[in-house]
Amino acid sequence: MIFLNLPIGVFDSGVGGLTVAKEIIAQMPNESIVYFGDTARVPYGSKSKDTIIKYSGQIVKFLQTKNVKAIVIACNTASAFALDILKTEIDIPIMGVIHAGAITAAKTTKVGRIGVVGTSGTISSGIYEKTIHEINSELEVIQKACPLLVPLVEEGLINDSVTDEIISRYVSDLKSRHIDSLVLGCTHYPLLYNTFRRIMGEGVSLVNPAYETAKELKSLLTCENLCADKGEVFHEFYVSDMAERFSDFASSIIPGVVKNTGIINIEEF
């Protein structure tokens, strides 16, 4: 069926959502993707709920012009602020990155104490705590906003003593409260997986919502009989600014997949 081979829309404030796109490509190689990164208005993590809802709505309108069959909000802040309202506005499946990570964290913890790291927006929304408590209200959730990690990743300091120092400061309270499960609640953070691994130690499970979200998407498409058959697979990438810089960074996250990146005037949507 032609409809099944329509692409999945994936969006983020910038490059971070590529960690989700990468997992979708790895777990569902038959699926096509149209990705949008809002690089003109990045970052989302320090913006208000109203602004994020407006920006996300514009992006969803753009993705619908590309005839997507489903949408993944590959941004924790936008998932926290805009998912519920967007669900009521469109008639195709739409999912965020919070739910799958929250479920995995709730299943993983043995001591009942879960840490969550994310941007200021995601953490102040309290969305992970709320979602984890809907699953099991007895779990303790300890949150920490880490506003410097996105700039550090975007500056390329992924394996660097400064990033180690900043992460050590951010997680010191989580460590002293003996969590045993840590949600990497920002799509940039899987790029710092090894550093979090080393600093948190082997006793703490790291939850990567990008991986869990791709798994959840696969289940959803399967349940709703929306999986692509063996049609031609394509991956298109669009941004609102700085296409070349996006392509360069994207190539380091998903080698070989990002060829041309289109520029969209997203404020028109």
Place this chain on the structure above:
Amino acid sequence: MIFLNLPIGVFDSGVGGLTVAKEIIAQMPNESIVYFGDTARVPYGSKSKDTIIKYSGQIVKFLQTKNVKAIVIACNTASAFALDILKTEIDIPIMGVIHAGAITAAKTTKVGRIGVVGTSGTISSGIYEKTIHEINSELEVIQKACPLLVPLVEEGLINDSVTDEIISRYVSDLKSRHIDSLVLGCTHYPLLYNTFRRIMGEGVSLVNPAYETAKELKSLLTCENLCADKGEVFHEFYVSDMAERFSDFASSIIPGVVKNTGIINIEEF
């Protein structure tokens, strides 16, 4: 005259331009100010020329609704990309922060080697090098983009070992090439003045474009007979997002001046 007591419009991508507003208030206490910080679309330093021109044009339209008598672009990136085009579009005086800093640096250097630090946008525009060479083509200009400094300032790490380490890395090439004048080419950087002072050593003059721009504005208003007389002085502040956070941060830069901050939907202009 009523016209003379109209306010000066000052804008920046966010809070950084407050260092310019602070200097204007200090040097011209009779002048009123309408400040706009584009906190919904901050930062400008990593965005393209076309995007910055568009955003700056919207802000100028907003400021004109406030009947400003002159405009100061209190953002190095916007000055670099948008000043020339905005000059052709409006009929009141408009100035950026580049020119005054460039002249001071050119006058200050004895060895003929000037360093410039700024955001990626300002540095890649080459505006300081171009402006300094228009003043004296024999001066050597060594530039360095410092994309982490704005996030570090906004995280409050103004006196911190991590910020010291990052600045030391950024300026190592400038130090080894023995500059004797350094332009702090981003409106956030005056907040790191003491750190730059310590790391660069006493032999290097630090040029603060915020201070120099306020001096240049005073000369301009005096020459054009536009100085305010002793009317009522007011300072109004507007942003595109996160008004409360702006007020808090602003109070630390200009204590006692920022009371209420209004929210503007800048995309409508």
